[in-house]
Amino acid sequence: MAHSQFDLFLQEATLFDKASDQGLDDDRLYGLYTSWCFINQLKPGKESVFWAAMKHRIPAGHNGLRMKGPAAADYILTSYPGLV
Template identity: 65%
Template sequence: MAHSQFAQFLEEATTTDDQADSPLGRDCLYGLYTSWCFLHQRTPRAESSFWAAMKKRHIHPGSNGLRMTGPAAADYIMASYPGVV
C-alpha cells in the first residue's frame, strides 16, 4: 500500500507528546507541512485538503499533542522568524 504524502509528513516532521503544554496550532501545523513539502520538492496540497486528511487521522489543531521535529521544523522556524539568525 502506498504511503500517503500526509502520513509521510506526520512520520518525518512530527512527534507525539501527550503532555505537551502547547501543541501545534492550525497555522503552525500547516506551515510545518509546507516546509516539509518544500524540502521534499513536493507541491503542498490545499489547506482544506490538508485538514481533511488530518481529520481522518483524528488530528485537530490545538489538541493534537504534536511537536515539530527534523529538518522541516528547522526550515519552518527559520522561515517564520528570519531575524533569529
C-alpha cells in the same frame, strides 16, 4: 501499504507527545507541512485537502504534536528571519 503524502509528513516532521496537553495550532501545523513539502521538492496540496486529511489522522484541539526534523528548522527560520 503505501503511505500518503500526509502520512509521511506526520511521520517525518512531527512527534506525538502524549504527556502534553498542548500541541501545534492550525497555522503552525500547515506552515510545517509547507516547509516539509519545500524540503522534499513536493507541491503542497490545497489547504482544504490538507485539513480534510488531518481530520482523520490527528485529534482536534490539543493534539500533542511537536515539530521535528529539517522541516521544523526550515519553518522556524522562515517564520523568524531575525534568528539567522
